[in-house]
Amino acid sequence: MSLVVDDHLLLDLLLGSPSSWLRAASEQSAVYTTGSWYYRVALAANRGSGVGAISRRISTLDTEPQRRVLDWLGQLPDWIGLLGPRLLVPVMAGLDTRAQPNLLAAEALAVALVTDSEIAVATNSPLLRGCALDLGIGYRVDSR
Amino acid sequence: MSSRTLSPSLAAAVERARSEALAAGELRNSPVEIPAPPLTADELATIADWRSSGDYERIVTRLVGEDPDLAAQ
Numbered sequence: 001m002s003l004v005v006d007d008h009l010l011l012d013l014l015l016g017s018p019s020s021w022l023r024a025a026s027e028q029s030a031v032y033t034t035g036s037w038y039y040r041v042a043l044a045a046n047r048g049s050g051v052g053a054i055s056r057r058i059s060t061l062d063t064e065p066q067r068r069v070l071d072w073l074g075q076l077p078d079w080i081g082l083l084g085p086r087l088l089v090p091v092m093a094g095l096d097t098r099a100q101p102n103l104l105a106a107e108a109l110a111v112a113l114v115t116d117s118e119i120a121v122a123t124n125s126p127l128l129r130g131c132a133l134d135l136g137i138g139y140r141v142d143s144r
Numbered sequence: 145m146s147s148r149t150l151s152p153s154l155a156a157a158v159e160r161a162r163s164e165a166l167a168a169g170e171l172r173n174s175p176v177e178i179p180a181p182p183l184t185a186d187e188l189a190t191i192a193d194w195r196s197s198g199d200y201e202r203i204v205t206r207l208v209g210e211d212p213d214l215a216a217q
Contacts, residue, residue, distance in 0.1 A: 136148035
């Protein structure tokens with residue numbers, strides 16, 4: 001069974017520092033994320049201005065390292081699977097769950113169904129968990 | 145297909161999407177070998193700190209406030 005990871009676990013994988021569970025799981029299966037979670041990472045990197053922002057943190061780096069860090073965060077590597085809306089929207093629109101998932105949750109559920117994956121997140125989402133349960137999708141919180 | 149119980153229409157949509165993804169080479173069966181990031185130790189430490197310090201979460205919380213579709217709840 002494959003994995004669909006959220007933005008936090010995606011960052012951990014990209015950094016090469018996943019939890020022991022995520023490392024072991026990824027060594028046994030393909031890993032996917034969603035456009036929404038990938039978008040959160042890229043948007044946070046690009047729009048993270050102000051207190052606590054990455055722009056402040058990397059300001060201590062020279063210009064070239066700053067550019068490389070932002071480029072790296074904004075470009076998903078090939079080894080992370082990503083399915084597009086042409087494939088996913090018909091599945092997202094047909095999800096039959098007790099609660100109505102929002103865009104982010106619907107995309108994660110659709111990717112999990114199409115790729116026969118378990119969903120792994122760093123922070124529990126009752127909405128996503130409930131919808132996953134309704135659809136028979138595995139759901140795991142990996143908070144390290 | 146797994147042992148999941150889906151409505152007939154949803155199961156059909158999933159099968160169509162799976163077939164198209166397979167034909168497009170977008171389904172992966174191989175485990176992941178996590179490559180070393182192409183960044184320096186200082187660069188990696190900056191991003192790791194961004195993630196582990198809670199700064200990333202705070203930025204996402206603000207972005208979610210602007211766009212509820214990005215919320216996990």
